[in-house]
Amino acid sequence: MDRENLKALTSLRFLAALSIVWLHSKLYFDWAKIGPSDFWDHGVSFFFVLSGFILTHAHSGGIPSYWQFIKGRVARLWPLHLLCLAAVILFVPADSQSFDGSGIYGKWISLLPNALLLQSWIPSLASAFSWNSVSWSISTEMFFYAMFPLMLALLIRNKAGFALVWLLPLPIVWLAARWMNLPLSGDVFSLSGDALFRSFPPSRLLEFGAGMVGCKIWQRLKGRPMDVMQASLIEFCAVGMIVVWFGWMHQLLEGPSHISATLSLWAQRSGSFPIFAIVIPMLASGRGVIGKSLSVRPLIILGEASFALYLCHQIIMKVIALSAPEFGAPILVLGSCIAIALALHFIIERPARRLIAQGRWRGPWPLTVPISLHRRS
Numbered sequence: 001m002d003r004e005n006l007k008a009l010t011s012l013r014f015l016a017a018l019s020i021v022w023l024h025s026k027l028y029f030d031w032a033k034i035g036p037s038d039f040w041d042h043g044v045s046f047f048f049v050l051s052g053f054i055l056t057h058a059h060s061g062g063i064p065s066y067w068q069f070i071k072g073r074v075a076r077l078w079p080l081h082l083l084c085l086a087a088v089i090l091f092v093p094a095d096s097q098s099f100d101g102s103g104i105y106g107k108w109i110s111l112l113p114n115a116l117l118l119q120s121w122i123p124s125l126a127s128a129f130s131w132n133s134v135s136w137s138i139s140t141e142m143f144f145y146a147m148f149p150l151m152l153a154l155l156i157r158n159k160a161g162f163a164l165v166w167l168l169p170l171p172i173v174w175l176a177a178r179w180m181n182l183p184l185s186g187d188v189f190s191l192s193g194d195a196l197f198r199s200f201p202p203s204r205l206l207e208f209g210a211g212m213v214g215c216k217i218w219q220r221l222k223g224r225p226m227d228v229m230q231a232s233l234i235e236f237c238a239v240g241m242i243v244v245w246f247g248w249m250h251q252l253l254e255g256p257s258h259i260s261a262t263l264s265l266w267a268q269r270s271g272s273f274p275i276f277a278i279v280i281p282m283l284a285s286g287r288g289v290i291g292k293s294l295s296v297r298p299l300i301i302l303g304e305a306s307f308a309l310y311l312c313h314q315i316i317m318k319v320i321a322l323s324a325p326e327f328g329a330p331i332l333v334l335g336s337c338i339a340i341a342l343a344l345h346f347i348i349e350r351p352a353r354r355l356i357a358q359g360r361w362r363g364p365w366p367l368t369v370p371i372s373l374h375r376r377s
Contacts, residue, residue, distance in 0.1 A: 006057065007295035008286035009050065010303035016050070017306040019043040020134070021313045021337055028321035031330050042246075042272045044137050045207050047310075049276040051141060052211025053218075053284070055148055056155075060219065063149050073145040075356035076307075077117070077138055080349045084132050084311045085115060092318050099126040101189040117142050120199040125188040128199035134314055136199045143201030144208045155212055166209035169202035170266075184265065197266035207270055210277035218281035232288030238279040239290065245275045302338070308349055309341035316340060 020043040025032035063069050088097055100107035104122065110130040113119045120128050120139035128136040147165070154162035177193050185194045197203045226234075286295050302309075316337050320327050327333070 006054065006284065006286075007300055008283050008291040009054065009280065011294040011296075011299035012280075012283065012303070013047075013050065013306040014299060014302040014309070016043045016046045017309045017313075020310060021334070024134075024314050025317060025330075025333065028317045029328055029330070029333065041269055045270050045273050046276050047137065048141075048144070048204055048207035049211040049214070049273050050280055051144065052208040053215040053277075053280050054211075055145075056152065056212045056215035057219070057284075059148075059152060063152065066149050069149060070145065071356065073142070075353045077142070079352035079356070080308060080311055080344060081117065081132075081135055081138055082115065083344070083348055084135070084315060085111075087312070087315050088132050092315060093322050096318055096322055098130045099188055101126055105189045120201055123191050123196040123200050125192070125195045125198075128195055129188075132311065132315060134310060138311075140199060140201045140204050144205065147205065151209065151212060155216060162209075166205065166212075169205050173197070173200060173203050194265060198269060203266065204270065207273040207276075210273050211280065214277040214281045218284055221281075222285055226287060228288060230288075231285065231291065234282050235288040235290040238282035241275060241279055245272065301342070305338075305341045305345035305349075308344040309337060312340055312344060313337040 022032060023041060023043065059069075098107050098110060099105060104110070105124070105126045107130075110119065110127055113122065113127065114131045114135065117135065117139040119130055120136045120143075122128070128139075151162060151165055154165060173196060177196055180191075182191055182193045182196065185192050283291060283294075286292065317333060320333055320336070327336075
């Protein structure tokens with residue numbers, strides 16, 4: 001993996017995670033309620049696109065074993081996820097730990113799918129946002145990981161097949177929602193279009209696949225000679241596109257859809273993915289002024305700890321807001337989130353990942369996917 005070319009993207013992971021931290025701080029602290037919320041709400045969509053881009057880049061030499069790949073993803077996600085889940089149980093006041101309904105929505109019944117990262121497969125907000133609510137996106141990511149070897153093989157060898165796998169799930173989910181006549185919204189325990197299009201994994205595959213396509217295009221263009229001035233111009237254009245989109249064009253997503261109110265709701269959260277799929281490749285090489293500024297060591301370290309920051313920040317906010325509001329000043333809240341995330345990254349996340357990744361488990365069969373992204377079909 002050519003990590004040198006991804007330093008700028010590593011730092012952008014921290015900035016994207018920080019946007020989600022700011023979004024959730026609006027739920028608990030008055031000082032964060034200044035300004036609009038819709039811009040910050042697209043941080044998860046950025047992560048989905050970025051995930052497709054980085055995985056495609058990281059496995060440009062091929063995937064020798066499906067199960068080795070999945071083991072690497074488990075090593076990446078599960079240890080910290082389970083630790084944060086335990087922190088919710090131990091430190092968050094009982095009445096704020098999770099939704100508590102009847103049947104599969106019972107508080108303790110929902111704990112099992114949450115621990116297994118299956119909660120986003122149940123299209124209700126009570127399930128998707130149970131316990132450590134931000135982990136719904138990790139549950140959705142696990143679906144992407146399960147699909148990735150197949151999608152990568154198709155992207156190289158059968159682009160029509162890739163297009164079907166990438167583009168069809170969203171309209172199928174929409175048609176299923178129409179057929180079931182699901183309400184756009186309801187109480188958190190109801191099956192609803194809101195939950196189906198917000199967290200249900202097939203509904204978000206479009207964003208992940210866009211990152212894969214963006215990476216393939218970037219890999220074909222990145223070898224062209226380019227000086228610092230040219231690279232800087234491209235990077236400033238990327239920043240300009242983000243400013244124009246969220247400052248003006250993004251408002252187009254706020255209006256009602258002529259096709260479906262549910263799809264309109266999906267677009268308000270996920271409709272920025274084409275911009276992300278264009279901007280991420282423009283910033284990936286890090287050759288210009290912006291890329292070099294993002295490639296400084298402190299920002300890279302924060303970017304590497306962004307997953308820990310994402311998983312732990314809402315737990316910390318709940319503990320402070322509900323149990324120690326006297327520590328609710330912004331510098332204390334944000335500082336605590338970043339400091340604890342760094343500690344979790346270095347003490348828990350990295351050692352656990354190495355321990356699991358270096359194990360000898362190879363899975364029940366060696367599914368081989370020997371592909372190269374540099375090969376033209």
